[in-house]
Amino acid sequence: RKEVEQDPGPFNVPEGATVAFNCTYSNSASQSFFWYRQDCRKEPKLLMSVYSSGNEDGRFTAQLNRASQYISLLIRDSKLSDSATYLCVVNRGSGNTGKLIFGQGTTLQVKP
């Protein structure tokens, strides 16, 4: 079993749709959580950190449920430019240790 599991998709949605991605992690000692975005043949870039209280950044909302070891990302009003692979990421340590564990990624394709 992988330490971080995601549905690889692809998710094909029309512009303006709301789409949600889920992720589960197996190591209960995990300390911090992130969503990274990776465009085709490019490097991953931090989209947002994920906190137990939930956090929102514009059209993006991330939630963490430590009891269920579950992380989610909600994208509202999808844009064509949101098409990318979204990587769920867990840091086993605290602070910035750089030893991030990545999920397989969920591919989103937003259609006109």
Place this chain on the structure above:
Amino acid sequence: ETGVTQSPTHLIKTRGQQVTLRCSSQSGHNTVSWYQQALGQGPQFIFQYYREEENGRGNFPPRFSGLQFPNYSSELNVNALELDDSALYLCASSLSGDPTGELFFGEGSRLTVL
């Protein structure tokens, strides 16, 4: 864009050969991590260097080795290349103690082993 540069961008090797990949970290960052990303998979942690010492290692064999230099740049060396080593190798720099936990990735070195 991130200030992290990697070289070479693409290379082709044959089984059994050795390869060295290079990374220059973002200015001010003292920590470098290396990841391997196979096609259709997420990046997998190889190892991390902090102050020129290995500071954690993933599930990779000893033929994967690295160095960090006083200017915080880094090298990844892979000996006795195997076909399964074909992947995108990503270098990421960060600043130890940064509470955001953000890694800044280079564009990667795409290795093909024939």
